[in-house]
Amino acid sequence: MRHLAILLAGALAAIPAQAQTSSSAEAQALELLKRGIAFRTVAGPGNQTFDYANYLKAQLVAGGFADSDVRVEKLGDTAYLVARYRGTGKAKNGAKPILISGHMDVVEAKPADWERDPFTPVVENGYLFGRGASDNKFDVSTFVASMIQLKREGFKPGRDVVLLFSGDEETGMKTTAALSEQFHDAELLLNIDGGGGDMDEAGKPVMFGVQGAEKSYADFELSVTNPGGHSSAPRKPNAIYQLAAALQKIEAYEFPGQVNEITKASWLATAARTPDAKLADAMRRFAANPEDAEARGLLRGDPGYVGQTGTTCVATMANAGHATNALPQRATANVNCRIFPGTPIPEVQAKLAALIADPAVMVTKVESGSVPSDASPLRPELMKVIAKAVHARFPDVPVVPVMSAGATDSMWFRGKGVASYGVSPLFMKSSDSFAHGLNERIPVGEIAPAVTFYKRVITELAK
Ligand SMILES: [Zn+2]
Structure with a gap:
């Protein structure tokens, strides 16, 4: 098996960069998501968040990020990851970075209660099943794949795009507190663990929410x-x-x-x-x-x-x-x-x-690890960029600012004065939404549009 892996890696490396279309980004996102689910990134004994972070780092470095631009820090039984997509510093309205927030940890899942093993990714009937399939490994995987694709295409942002992946969003949020301590001088933060699209049960898109506040x-x-x-x-x-x-x-x-x-x-x-x-x-x-x-x-x-x-x-x-x-x-x-x-x-x-x-x-x-935060200001330019990216897929869907009942990583950044917006591109029917629950799953068909969405939004905001 080991030999096969080496052979495959060699074969991929031989493909010239320009031949790798965005379908390879989709394939990579799916691979990242499947591999990601297999890491048991649950708080407590056996927490594999540090290993998952190192896996992500290896993918980012293989995808063109400088080794010194990707940092994994251990904190307690978990870890956080910081990856910097370096910009030219020539963005038209200042060069403050854009921060991206996501989380690598997942809520506990008891295999005995699930129909399938929660930490073994399974694709069935167009769905990928596994703990974290939607919350939040879907967005972490599609975002990482879209950044690697932008590197491949030679995109140079006008400002730095800094990925901040926390390791205990579902529990103590100590890694988020540490990240917000280090990164609060920023243009804005996009949280890939918030917002998102709703579909009705017939699969018709109903609305897209941009999370601009949380309780x-x-x-x-x-x-x-x-x-x-x-x-x-x-x-x-x-x-x-x-x-x-x-x-x-x-x-x-x-x-x-x-x-x-x-x-x-x-x-x-x-x-x-x-x-x-x-x-x-x-x-x-x-x-x-x-x-x-x-x-x-x-x-x-x-x-x-x-x-x-x-x-x-x-x-x-x-x-x-x-x-x-x-x-x-x-x-x-x-x-x-x-x-x-x-x-x-x-x-x-x-x-x-x-x-x-x-x-x-x-x-x-x-003590709950929650901090109070004000609503972020409604930014018309940002809403326009998000709406454009959403409408490229679903032209008539209303794009609406929303307040969530909390608590996401954004509250830590809002608490430090960073305007933060939840913008996950995942469109789901409520009957498909099993985040935190049993048999968590995502429609595999959501992966490609998510990669495209993230590429569009980052290209537009960071140019
Ligand atoms: Zn989440």
Whole structure:
């Protein structure tokens, strides 16, 4: 097998550069993705992110990047990668680099629960299956292949394009924090792990979202302690009842309606393609006035829209008592909040404490590795470049700025003042979207358009 590999490598090297068309970039992207899935880049023992990063480095160097321009740094059980596509420094509006953010790690996948082994790439019925197939190895692979193709074609950007691949986006985001510390003097950041296209179930493209904002993520622990005692002699207060009362107050509360430049544009675009006239009207009214209680109420009744209307907090876990025949000595619950950009996390914590208004209930912030970030400004020139690249494939699809519920690597860069936009070119039906879940997959047919998209966008933005 080893000999075969060497022979193949020799045969490829013999093909003159100009004969390697972009179909070889597609083939390379598929190969990168299949090889990528096989690295078990899951946090914890046996994490192969460092090996995956070195594999990517080898491909970039073989594809024309200088060895000294690609750096892999180990951090804890994971690693991050920095690769610089050097520019001439002659870009027309300054020479600050364009940063590209993606992540190499994946969410844990238990082989016993999957139909196929999650770390063995399998192509079946036009789909490639495997953990990370979409999130985020699809974009990492297609982006790397498109950069190698641009090198082959001799493209020289006017400014540096710097690839920043983190290694713990799904968990602690320590590598992202390190990257944002080192790289924050930039024109803008494109996050290939955000945004993207939606298709309806018939495979018709519906919209393309450019993620320009995301909500902050925060967990708060509510806890009540009590001396406890024998359950045959109930007495007040009872930690479980105290906790339950606190949770009911949170359930009953609604945070104020909020909009920003990004969500306003998003509401109007969504209204334009919402067939239900009453709902579309509510979107327009809410965009104009988030205090419109009727419009807000209608949108908040829909799980698809509630997150866009403001901060939300909801109970997600609870744990109480230590024996069926004892009074509880301790009751705790987790309240998960998705905080509207611009609202400080401590403000939400103070609000929860004020709502509960019971000194027996402690409200503590749980360390989650999330940082607050403001919305990025809507940049018409950038939106134009993205729209052009999307429309080359799907001419009529609306390109819409969107806010996500968090949390992507972008928040770290936005937190450092770098305008960041999620622009993954992947178009998916919602029935095909299994990121973080079982049997994650992508349509293989999405690979070629993604390579073309990334080439177009980078050529346009970095020229
Ligand atoms: Zn991701």
